[in-house]
Amino acid sequence: MKKTVDARGLSLPETWLLTSAALSDRKCDEVLAIVDDLGAKEEITQLIAGMNFKARVVEKQGQFHISIHKQEAAEEALRIASAEYGQTVLVISSTSLGKGEDHWGGQLMTSFVYSLMRLEGFLKTVIFINSGVFLTTEGSEVLSYLQHMQECGVEIVSSHTCLSYYQLLDKLRVGTVSNMFAITEKIADAKRLIVF
Numbered sequence: 001m002k003k004t005v006d007a008r009g010l011s012l013p014e015t016w017l018l019t020s021a022a023l024s025d026r027k028c029d030e031v032l033a034i035v036d037d038l039g040a041k042e043e044i045t046q047l048i049a050g051m052n053f054k055a056r057v058v059e060k061q062g063q064f065h066i067s068i069h070k071q072e073a074a075e076e077a078l079r080i081a082s083a084e085y086g087q088t089v090l091v092i093s094s095t096s097l098g099k100g101e102d103h104w105g106g107q108l109m110t111s112f113v114y115s116l117m118r119l120e121g122f123l124k125t126v127i128f129i130n131s132g133v134f135l136t137t138e139g140s141e142v143l144s145y146l147q148h149m150q151e152c153g154v155e156i157v158s159s160h161t162c163l164s165y166y167q168l169l170d171k172l173r174v175g176t177v178s179n180m181f182a183i184t185e186k187i188a189d190a191k192r193l194i195v196f
Contacts, residue, residue: 002030007040008063014115015040016047021119023053023068033066041066089125089190090116092132097196109135112196113142117149124190125155127183128175133162138171146174159183 003022007015015035022031035041041057041064048055054069096105097112113135116123126149128136135142136158150156156175163169163177178186187193 001025001028002032003028005031005033008034008036010035010040011037011111012040012043013112016043017115017119019044019066019068021122023048023070029070031068033068034063035066036063038064040064087191088123089127089186089193090123091127091129091187091193091195092135093128093130093196094132095134106141110141113145117145120152123149123154125157125186126175127178127186128156128158129162129183130159131162131166133158133166133168136172136174137163137168138173140173143173150174157183157186 003025005015005018005022007018010018015033015037019031019033022028022033033044035044044066045055045057048066048068056067058065058067092109094105095109096102097108098105116126126146134140136146136156140146146156157178158172158175160169160177160179163172169177
């Protein structure tokens with residue numbers, strides 16, 4: 001089965017997250033990723049080279065069509081990745097993604113959370129600590145994305161200590177409140193952990 005990922009107009013990390021999700025589908029033996037961002041094209045081709053997949057890139061009027069074919073040698077790695085898909089715990093500790101100018105980092109975080117929302121089945125739990133708790137409270141630009149993720153079965157957890165520190169306990173709008181001991185247990189039990 002072939003899947004097409006139309007990521008035109010998107011940039012990293014959205015392009016790679018969408019392509020990775022398609023590659024994780026065990027029924028899919030070919031993925032066509034279409035991007036119009038040179039950086040996204042370079043990142044995708046470099047990453048799939050390390051996954052033992054065959055890829056061919058064709059440029060058409062400033063758009064890059066990346067055909068990715070799975071090889072038998074990659075099946076075991078894919079099986080492991082598929083088993084962990086849906087068991088990922090993500091920890092977000094800031095309202096900004098990466099280091100640099102805060103406003104731009106905030107836009108990147110909004111784009112990142114939107115991309116996560118579209119990757120149904122990828123996450124088990126999203127934990128918000130430190131200033132990351134602002135994302136789960138009143139006025140957050142990503143509330144609707146997080147609410148959709150919660151409706152799809154993703155556990156959304158905010159640190160009680162952090163909400164209290166920022167005086168946001170009464171402004172929580174998505175997910176539940178948890179203490180650091182319970183949060184630590186969730187992190188320790190994670191099959192795959194991603195920290196931002």
